Amino acid sequence: MTALKAHEVARFVTRPDIADGIFLAYGPDAGLVRETAQRLIRKLSGDDPDAASIVTLDGATVDADPSILAVEAKTISLFGGKRIVRVRGAGKSLVMTLTELRDNLQGAAIVLEAGNLPPRDALRALVEAARNGRALPCYPDSDEALQTLIRETFNQQGIRVDADVVALLREILGNDREITRRELEKLSLYAATSKQLTHEDVLLLCADNGMMVIDAIIDAAAGGHAEKLELALNRALSSGVDPQRLLAMSTIHFANLRRWRTEVDAGKTPRAVLDGQRPKPHFSRAGALEQQLRLWSDNALATASARILQTTGDTRRRPALADAGLRRALLAICMMAAAH
Structure with a gap:
C-alpha cells in the first residue's frame, strides 16, 4: 500500500520510484493537481520526451465509454516511446477498468487527475492498494510553501525584489497553485528586463487588487508622502483606475x-x-493608520474632507478635469499632513 503524504509529493514527482503504473493526483487545489500531473508526465516521458506517446482523455468521455481507457493504455506507441494516458476529471466509473489493468499495464503509465477524494473513495482506495499505484494528495499551499515558491521563482529568473514583496504577494495570492503560477509568471515577465520588482509593481500588476492600489494612494496622501503619492497616482491612473x-x-x-x-x-x-474596529483594518496598514491618527486633528480632517467633497462635485460636473482635480486635491491633503 502506497499513500504519500502531501509534503512528500513534490519530491516524489522529481524522482518517482516506479515508471509504469497508475498515478492519482487528487485534492481540493485544482491548480496544484494539474501542475503535479504535468510535472509527473514530463518526468515519466524520460530523456526523449518528444518520443513519448501521450494521450489525454476527459473524465466525461471515459465515463461514457470506460473501455476507451483500456484501449489507449494497451495501444503500442508507433515510435517506441513511453505510453502515457492522462485522464482529467477522473471518477469512480474508472474503478472496474483500472482493476483489470493494474497488474497488466505492459509498460504504460496512467496519470489520473481528480478532485478532493475522501479516504474511502473507491478510486483512491484502489490506487493506494495497488502495488504499482501511487496516490498523490494535492492540498493548498501552506504559508511557508507559498513563500518558498515565490522566492524560488524570482531567484531562478535573477529578479531582485523589495523586502516586503514576498509578504505582500502572500496576502494577495490565494491558495490555488494555478493562479499563483500565473501571477508569478506575469510578474517575472514584467521584470524580465529590469530584473527588479517593487512593492508598487505588485500592487499595479496583480489584477484583482484594486483596493490595495487605492489604499496605497490614500495612505500616501494622508501620511504626507508626496513622492509615493505621485508614483502611486501615475501608475493607477495610467492603468485605468477611475x-x-x-x-x-x-x-x-x-x-x-x-x-x-x-x-x-x-x-x-x-x-x-x-484594534477595536470590526472589521479590523488589515495588519499591513496598521502602522500607516496609527501615524495618520497622530498627525491629524479633527479640525484638519474636517478641512480635508471638505476639500475632497468639493473636488468630487467639481469633477462630476466637468469629467474631463477629473484626473487633474484628483491630483490637486490629494496633493493639497498630502501637504497638510506633511506640515504637521
Whole structure:
C-alpha cells in the first residue's frame, strides 16, 4: 500500500520510484493537481520526451465509454516511446477498468487527475492498494510553501525584489497553485528586463487588487508622502483606475479617520482604537493608520474632507478635469499632513 503524504509529493514527482503504473493526483487545489500531473508526465516521458506517446482523455468521455481507457493504455506507441494516458476529471466509473489493468499495464503509465477524494473513495482506495499505484494528495499551499515558491521563482529568473514583496504577494495570492503560477509568471515577465520588482509593481500588476492600489494612494496622501503619492497616482491612473472611485474611497477614509480621532481624543491610543474596529483594518496598514491618527486633528480632517467633497462635485460636473482635480486635491491633503 502506497499513500504519500502531501509534503512528500513534490519530491516524489522529481524522482518517482516506479515508471509504469497508475498515478492519482487528487485534492481540493485544482491548480496544484494539474501542475503535479504535468510535472509527473514530463518526468515519466524520460530523456526523449518528444518520443513519448501521450494521450489525454476527459473524465466525461471515459465515463461514457470506460473501455476507451483500456484501449489507449494497451495501444503500442508507433515510435517506441513511453505510453502515457492522462485522464482529467477522473471518477469512480474508472474503478472496474483500472482493476483489470493494474497488474497488466505492459509498460504504460496512467496519470489520473481528480478532485478532493475522501479516504474511502473507491478510486483512491484502489490506487493506494495497488502495488504499482501511487496516490498523490494535492492540498493548498501552506504559508511557508507559498513563500518558498515565490522566492524560488524570482531567484531562478535573477529578479531582485523589495523586502516586503514576498509578504505582500502572500496576502494577495490565494491558495490555488494555478493562479499563483500565473501571477508569478506575469510578474517575472514584467521584470524580465529590469530584473527588479517593487512593492508598487505588485500592487499595479496583480489584477484583482484594486483596493490595495487605492489604499496605497490614500495612505500616501494622508501620511504626507508626496513622492509615493505621485508614483502611486501615475501608475493607477495610467492603468485605468477611475478618479471618481479614488475620490469616493478617500471620502470614506477621512470619515473613518474623523470617527476614530474622536476615540483618540477621548483618551484611547491609536492602536487600541484600530484594534477595536470590526472589521479590523488589515495588519499591513496598521502602522500607516496609527501615524495618520497622530498627525491629524479633527479640525484638519474636517478641512480635508471638505476639500475632497468639493473636488468630487467639481469633477462630476466637468469629467474631463477629473484626473487633474484628483491630483490637486490629494496633493493639497498630502501637504497638510506633511506640515504637521
